[in-house]
Amino acid sequence: MKKVLFISGSLRKDSFNTQLLKIANEMIKNNVETSFLSYSEMPFMNQDDEFKDNAYIKKVRAEVKAADAIFIASPEYNHSYSGVLKNLLDWLSRPTVAGDYKSAVIRGKIVAISSLAGSSKGSFSLAKLKELLEMLSCTVCESETKIALNERFSSKELVLTEDEMNALKAECKELLERLK
Numbered sequence: 001m002k003k004v005l006f007i008s009g010s011l012r013k014d015s016f017n018t019q020l021l022k023i024a025n026e027m028i029k030n031n032v033e034t035s036f037l038s039y040s041e042m043p044f045m046n047q048d049d050e051f052k053d054n055a056y057i058k059k060v061r062a063e064v065k066a067a068d069a070i071f072i073a074s075p076e077y078n079h080s081y082s083g084v085l086k087n088l089l090d091w092l093s094r095p096t097v098a099g100d101y102k103s104a105v106i107r108g109k110i111v112a113i114s115s116l117a118g119s120s121k122g123s124f125s126l127a128k129l130k131e132l133l134e135m136l137s138c139t140v141c142e143s144e145t146k147i148a149l150n151e152r153f154s155s156k157e158l159v160l161t162e163d164e165m166n167a168l169k170a171e172c173k174e175l176l177e178r179l180k
Contacts, residue, residue: 001033002179003035003069004069005035005067005069006021006025006034006071007021007037008021009073009074009075010075010082017074021036024171032068037063042056042057042060042088060088061091061096068109069175069178070112071112072112073114073115074113074125074129075115075122076124081125081128092136107137108138108139109139110179111133112141113130113140114144116149117148118149120148121147126146141178142174143173145164145167
């Protein structure tokens, strides 16, 4: 069975982006094996430490390598994706064998991307994230779920409108089709 790994660009406990991924998980979990990546203890990327024997980094990389596809949802910070997500992607983009960039665990992955943010709906962050992922030799789905939280920022629970739910369904459908 194909595997989809969900990655939230927010480490916040009640993150709306994580909640969106949980809804997406409900939509696809009967068709693929799913899991959520926990990476809150990821150290800052530092080339001095890149090839040190670090069990935590090995575990995170192994989870990504085992996935056939990745579904990322990230907030938008200053017209870009989150710093914790960038740090994770930096680690995943680096070779696991010195000098062999093809050994980077994120290369060749199918990736769906979404964002929940302010009035921009994460448009700026998604454009930059797509550019980065394509540079890393990932196949990025065309469908995206972009949601303006605005007045929902004060809420703790994400409730999607019908249009937002349809956008997420379309994104999940494309992801599953690409996995065939």
